[in-house]
Amino acid sequence: MTELKYPRVLLKLSGEALAGDKGFGFDFDSIRGFAHQVKAIVSQGAQVALVIGGGNIVRGSQISKLGMDRVSADYMGMLGTVINALAFQDVLEREGLDTRVMTAIRMEEIAEPFIRRRAIRHLEKGRCVVLAAGTGNPYFSTDTAAVLRGIQIKANVIIKATSVDGVYSADPKIDKSAKLYDRISYRDVMAGELGVMDQTAITLCKENSLPLIVLNIHTPGIVEQALRGEPVGTLVS
Numbered sequence: 001m002t003e004l005k006y007p008r009v010l011l012k013l014s015g016e017a018l019a020g021d022k023g024f025g026f027d028f029d030s031i032r033g034f035a036h037q038v039k040a041i042v043s044q045g046a047q048v049a050l051v052i053g054g055g056n057i058v059r060g061s062q063i064s065k066l067g068m069d070r071v072s073a074d075y076m077g078m079l080g081t082v083i084n085a086l087a088f089q090d091v092l093e094r095e096g097l098d099t100r101v102m103t104a105i106r107m108e109e110i111a112e113p114f115i116r117r118r119a120i121r122h123l124e125k126g127r128c129v130v131l132a133a134g135t136g137n138p139y140f141s142t143d144t145a146a147v148l149r150g151i152q153i154k155a156n157v158i159i160k161a162t163s164v165d166g167v168y169s170a171d172p173k174i175d176k177s178a179k180l181y182d183r184i185s186y187r188d189v190m191a192g193e194l195g196v197m198d199q200t201a202i203t204l205c206k207e208n209s210l211p212l213i214v215l216n217i218h219t220p221g222i223v224e225q226a227l228r229g230e231p232v233g234t235l236v237s
Helices: 017-021 028-043 061-064 070-094 116-124 141-153 186-191 199-207 222-227
Strands: 010-013 046-053 098-102 128-132 157-162 213-217 235-236
Touching: 010 017, 010 028, 010 141, 010 222, 017 199, 028 046, 028 070, 028 222, 046 116, 046 141, 070 098, 070 128, 070 141, 070 186, 098 116, 116 141, 128 141, 141 157, 141 199, 141 213, 157 199, 157 222, 186 199, 213 222
Parallel strands: 010 046, 010 157, 046 128, 098 128, 157 213
Antiparallel strands: 213 235
16 A cells, blocks of 8 residues: 555535536536545545535525525525535445545434534544535635635645646636646735635635645546645645
8 A cells, every 4th residue: 555645635526527518417427437536545545535516506606696695595505515415425335435424504314414523533434524515604615615624624635626737827728828837835826816716715725734736637546646745736835
């Protein structure tokens, strides 16, 4: 078993990633692909927690712009992340991984409430933990929830799984001359408003010296490489 530079990881997946090319709902081929990556790093001895967005179902910030009350819209978004967590739990368990879903909003019939010490205990026992319902508060993104939970469970690194190869100087899908960074500081990400995560999430990383790796989840074996400390994606520190 390879020595891991980051033995405990919080993996942040967007809700859109679960939809694959459909853009909405679930693409179970894509989800199985992500589950294989999780299984690979667990087999290497990593302790894995996940936070999944809800953008494939409902995004609170978007529907609030259509006239809905922002607080109600955000709670709908949180419930979307719970649906995604249950779907991902099912796929992970089909891969043979013992998995627990923990939510910031109490719903004991379907998931455990998030209790920090219990979450850490699950990780120590080799269980994957899917953390749902964001922070349980409106106005906070799932990026911020991911960093907050990462700090609470004493993760060694946050990995933000995206569809691009890392942090660029501009959107590479629009600007073909955008530069890919190997490493970048929290301060430069905030000053350049590079859109890696929202400012609250980056500030939390900076204040707690929690490294963030942004990588392309569609590259096979890349999460494993990142946890070994190999130079993949962009390291924000």
